[in-house]
Amino acid sequence: MAYKEDSYYIDRILKYSDNMAFAGLVNKHKTMAYNIALRITRSREDAEEVAQDAFVKIYQALNQFKGDSKFSTWLFKVVYNLALTKIRRKSLISGSIDEAHFVEPSNDSAFETVGRIKDKERKKYLDTAINTLDESDQLLIGLYYMDDLSVDEIAEITELSPSNIKVKLFRSRKKLHDELQKNLKGELQSIL
Amino acid sequence: MNYLPEKNKDPLKKLLRNEKLEQPSLNFTTNVLDKLGIAPPTPSVKYEPVISKKGWFLISAVVISILWMALTGSSGSTVLSKSTVVDDALGKTTSIFLSLTDNSFVFMICMLSIAVFMLVSAESLYRQSRLKTT
Numbered sequence: 610m611a612y613k614e615d616s617y618y619i620d621r622i623l624k625y626s627d628n629m630a631f632a633g634l635v636n637k638h639k640t641m642a643y644n645i646a647l648r649i650t651r652s653r654e655d656a657e658e659v660a661q662d663a664f665v666k667i668y669q670a671l672n673q674f675k676g677d678s679k680f681s682t683w684l685f686k687v688v689y690n691l692a693l694t695k696i697r698r699k700s701l702i703s704g705s706i707d708e709a710h711f712v713e714p715s716n717d718s719a720f721e722t723v724g725r726i727k728d729k730e731r732k733k734y735l736d737t738a739i740n741t742l743d744e745s746d747q748l749l750i751g752l753y754y755m756d757d758l759s760v761d762e763i764a765e766i767t768e769l770s771p772s773n774i775k776v777k778l779f780r781s782r783k784k785l786h787d788e789l790q791k792n793l794k795g796e797l798q799s800i801l
Numbered sequence: 802m803n804y805l806p807e808k809n810k811d812p813l814k815k816l817l818r819n820e821k822l823e824q825p826s827l828n829f830t831t832n833v834l835d836k837l838g839i840a841p842p843t844p845s846v847k848y849e850p851v852i853s854k855k856g857w858f859l860i861s862a863v864v865i866s867i868l869w870m871a872l873t874g875s876s877g878s879t880v881l882s883k884s885t886v887v888d889d890a891l892g893k894t895t896s897i898f899l900s901l902t903d904n905s906f907v908f909m910i911c912m913l914s915i916a917v918f919m920l921v922s923a924e925s926l927y928r929q930s931r932l933k934t935t
Contacts, residue, residue, distance in 0.1 A: 628837075628839040629834075629839065631833075631834070631837070631839065632830050632834060635829070635830045635833050635834075636830055639825050639829050639830065640822050640823075640824060640825065641822070643823065643824075643825040643829070644822045644823055647823055653823075656825075657825055657826060657829065660825060660829070661829065661832055661833050661836060662836075664833045665833060665836050665837055668833075668837055731816070732820070735816065735817070735820065750817070753808075754808075754811075754813060754814050754817040754818075755817050755818075755820055755822065756822075757808075775805055778805055779805055782805070782813055785813065786813075
């Protein structure tokens with residue numbers, strides 16, 4: 610379904626008191642909001658509740674939206690914070706990471722190999738590899754690669770510095786690559 | 802230092818692009834609107850009677866005239882003359898029924914009227930039950 614620009618819905622609500630226009634915003638962003646919440650809470654029920662509460666908060670503060678950043682970034686930040694509150698016993702994305710020197714992977718052969726595997730098998734390999742990452746790293750990989758958010762957007766949502774995010778993404782990416790390579794090698798050996 | 806490859810050229814991006822996002826529940830939006838108290842007003846169902854008032858007058862007129870014809874014997878049926886012989890109420894009722902069954906056209910009209918009456922009653926009952934549930 611094709612949606613209009615966020616500003617269209619926001620104007621309808623703020624200028625014309627068309628409260629039902631908010632349904633358009635919810636429909637447009639609910640999948641992303643839900644998936645961000647799901648990656649943090651790891652519970653469908655909690656994710657649903659968190660995402661819904663985030664929309665409620667956003668609606669109540671909509672007149673404070675200045676448009677300095679994207680509406681989606683603002684929404685996802687609220688989702689992120691509410692999800693963290695929900696699981697406050699876990700400390701996600703805590704502490705800063707030193708900007709150490711990392712060695713770039715020699716090549717992306719493991720990613721390319723997995724890409725040639727059939728869908729079902731590929732999912733199995735990917736899920737196994739992703740599950741080896743920390744929860745915070747899984748979240749960043751999800752936001753960056755699956756939700757297609759930019760580093761700056763993720764920085765605004767998570768309040769981490771862009772360089773910190775890049776480092777974390779780089780580490781996670783390398784770990785994923787190594788994990789996939791290890792699993793693929795094991796699989797090939799078992800076949801041979 | 803940025804070692805991340807350009808996202809669009811990143812093979813990991815190509816891999817994960819195919820991963821489907823989970824969908825929230827079907828009533829997600831409704832729940833949000835409910836929490837905000839801005840749920841869309843349920844469209845009020847306006848029930849129109851199957852038969853209008855004019856229709857009822859017409860049906861009544863037809864039924865009354867049929868009954869009058871049956872009672873007075875203006876149809877010229879021989880059975881109707883028998884009704885004058887019977888004095889008691891039961892006898893009259895029986896004779897009316899007999900006269901109706903004797904004249905197939907009149908009988909058909911009566912049956913039709915009864916069918917219409919039953920249909921309208923059923924519709925009215927259904928409407929009432931719907932109003933109770935909403």
